[in-house]
Amino acid sequence: MAGNGRAWLVEAGLPARAGVGLKAEHYHAILDQRPDIGFFEIHAENYMGAGGPPHAYLSAIRDAYPISLHGVGLSIGALGPLDGAHLSRLRQVAERYEPGLFSEHLAWSTHDTAYYNDLLPVPYDRETLDRVCDHIDQVQEALGRRMLLENPSTYVAFEQSSMSELDFLREVVSRTGCGLLLDVNNVYVSAVNHQTSPEAYLDAFPFEAVGEIHLGGHAPDTDDEGGPLLIDAHDRAVDEAVWALYERVIERVGQVPTLVEWDNDVPEWSVLYGQAQAAEAIMASVSRSRRHAASA
Amino acid sequence: MQRPPELQEEFAEALLQPGNPVPAGVVGPNGKAAEKRFAVYRNNVAVSLTAALKSIFPAISALVGEEYFAALAREFIRRHPPSSSILADYGRDFGDFLDAFPPLANYPYLGDAARLERAWLDAYHAADATPLDAGELGSVPQERLGSTRIDLHPSARIVRSRWPVATIVEANRSGGAMPNLSAAGGEDVLVSRPALDVIVTRLAPGEAAFLAALGAGEALESAIASAFDGAASFDLASCLQRCLSTGAFLRLLPPA
Ligand SMILES: [Fe+2]
Numbered sequence: 001m002a003g004n005g006r007a008w009l010v011e012a013g014l015p016a017r018a019g020v021g022l023k024a025e026h027y028h029a030i031l032d033q034r035p036d037i038g039f040f041e042i043h044a045e046n047y048m049g050a051g052g053p054p055h056a057y058l059s060a061i062r063d064a065y066p067i068s069l070h071g072v073g074l075s076i077g078a079l080g081p082l083d084g085a086h087l088s089r090l091r092q093v094a095e096r097y098e099p100g101l102f103s104e105h106l107a108w109s110t111h112d113t114a115y116y117n118d119l120l121p122v123p124y125d126r127e128t129l130d131r132v133c134d135h136i137d138q139v140q141e142a143l144g145r146r147m148l149l150e151n152p153s154t155y156v157a158f159e160q161s162s163m164s165e166l167d168f169l170r171e172v173v174s175r176t177g178c179g180l181l182l183d184v185n186n187v188y189v190s191a192v193n194h195q196t197s198p199e200a201y202l203d204a205f206p207f208e209a210v211g212e213i214h215l216g217g218h219a220p221d222t223d224d225e226g227g228p229l230l231i232d233a234h235d236r237a238v239d240e241a242v243w244a245l246y247e248r249v250i251e252r253v254g255q256v257p258t259l260v261e262w263d264n265d266v267p268e269w270s271v272l273y274g275q276a277q278a279a280e281a282i283m284a285s286v287s288r289s290r291r292h293a294a295s296a
Numbered sequence: 297m298q299r300p301p302e303l304q305e306e307f308a309e310a311l312l313q314p315g316n317p318v319p320a321g322v323v324g325p326n327g328k329a330a331e332k333r334f335a336v337y338r339n340n341v342a343v344s345l346t347a348a349l350k351s352i353f354p355a356i357s358a359l360v361g362e363e364y365f366a367a368l369a370r371e372f373i374r375r376h377p378p379s380s381s382i383l384a385d386y387g388r389d390f391g392d393f394l395d396a397f398p399p400l401a402n403y404p405y406l407g408d409a410a411r412l413e414r415a416w417l418d419a420y421h422a423a424d425a426t427p428l429d430a431g432e433l434g435s436v437p438q439e440r441l442g443s444t445r446i447d448l449h450p451s452a453r454i455v456r457s458r459w460p461v462a463t464i465v466e467a468n469r470s471g472g473a474m475p476n477l478s479a480a481g482g483e484d485v486l487v488s489r490p491a492l493d494v495i496v497t498r499l500a501p502g503e504a505a506f507l508a509a510l511g512a513g514e515a516l517e518s519a520i521a522s523a524f525d526g527a528a529s530f531d532l533a534s535c536l537q538r539c540l541s542t543g544a545f546l547r548l549l550p551p552a
Contacts, residue, residue: 048382049421050450053492056424073381079304086381111308114377117348118340120307123321155333159321160303193333195325223324224332231336 013100029269069099123158355468405459427543442517490543502530
């Protein structure tokens with residue numbers, strides 16, 4: 001078999017390599033060292049100011065690297081309508097930096113006029129599905145492009161849910177034509193938190209829609225019964241269990257743009273860069289063993 | 297007919313109200329109670345917004361101490377949650393909140409210090425623009441100078457205080473010593489960002505009124521009159537020099 005040239009990967013508009021989330025702490029190291037890396041992902045809301053250093057540094061980095069645009073405040077799962085002003089700011093950021101792709105979360109973060117700065121969970125039922133699909137249609141319309149929707153990490157479930165998360169995601173993809181951002185750390189965190197199997201979840205994942213993968217670190221805690229509860233903290237290195245799941249995914253789908261997120265207790269540049277190189281090493285070894293298998 | 301409150305509405309309210317119960321129907325695995333699980337969301341909201349406030353107001357945090365700041369932040373977040381998902385816009389009413397917060401009545405300079413820190417971040421994110429060149433102002437014919445108007449730079453902000461507000465903020469941002477508040481007078485402060493770096497400049501008497509008048513679209517002669525109104529010692533030449541060197545001016549406008 002010729003390898004992994006799947007149509008949806010080409011469409012993603014990012015190289016099928018590893019990248020990292022762009023942090024202000026690393027602007028200087030990146031511009032001084034010009035590391036060999038696939039792409040940088042930015043949080044859209046950090047670049048919605050009129051001017052200043054964030055735009056100056058991002059413009060310089062954009063000149064040298066592909067950019068992926070990741071929203072954290074659109075609140076696609078919100079009960080109320082999308083914020084039109086926010087949507088047009090998002091369009092401006094996209095026009096300014098021409099990202100290879102745009103992604104947002106299956107979550108809500110606003111209610112009425114308040115913004116909670118967290119990715120809050122939605123019940124998986126018909127009503128929520130209709131609303132999420134409407135919102136995704138609006139986003140894709142406003143940006144004039146296909147977006148990727150990210151699977152969440154969750155700490156609670158809802159009694160009113162009437163379908164699985166995977167059925168919900170599959171429905172969203174088929175109704176809106178959006179792609180998916182598969183966050184492997186979120187898969188692991190949610191599986192541990194809801195006492196389900198991350199492998200079973202991944203084996204049933206609609207890989208044909210995946211345009212990007214996220215990896216990140218989580219923090220261990222305990223739940224109401226003293227059982228394990230993992231927090232999607234993005235404050236440390238990717239966990240061994242998540243690397244193993246990532247390898248399992250790459251074996252299935254080949255090379256996919258893969259992002260390492262590290263948003264709190266941000267380490268020095270070389271440490272984060274090392275995480276991206278570890279992801280590329282897994283992609284390379286999987287494709288080597290595939291070639292091996294093909295030629296054997 | 298009144299609809300029952302939506303689950304998301306209850307969820308949202310309970311995030312900021314620790315006394316509210318976990319919304320009905322929010323559960324752990326196998327339908328178990330989810331008190332601690334729900335608390336993760338409450339904690340994420342409180343911790344992340346507290347961190348946002350701390351990064352906007354580092355001097356206030358240093359002044360009152362990290363622990364007290366966290367408690368203060370939680371109270372502020374409950375009363376004034378962000379109204380935008382752009383966190384760099386958060387905390388515009390933090391100064392007023394500090395002014396009116398009874399336990400802080402003995403710290404009457406905190407509000408001004410917060411307004412200066414907020415102005416600093418506004419200057420940081422303001423639109424980029426090349427400031428007015430000194431030569432351009434110098435080339436205006438003498439007889440037209442009085443009726444000339446000057447647009448302020450998009451980053452320019454003025455904070456006036458009866459406390460030495462710039463000294464207080466600088467000392468607490470860099471770990472320096474607090475000024476002697478009973479001896480020190482007030483400070484008028486200009487915040488500007490002519491290029492990449494934010495500049496904080498103490499203004500001489502009259503200069504804040506002068507800049508405020510220009511900012512309101514008044515002509516130079518009227519701005520000069522405003523300056524002398526409050527300060528007989530106002531020195532136009534040194535004021536213009538300061539405005540030009542800090543990039544406070546954007547461009548000349550024809551007379552209105
Ligand atoms: Fe993610």
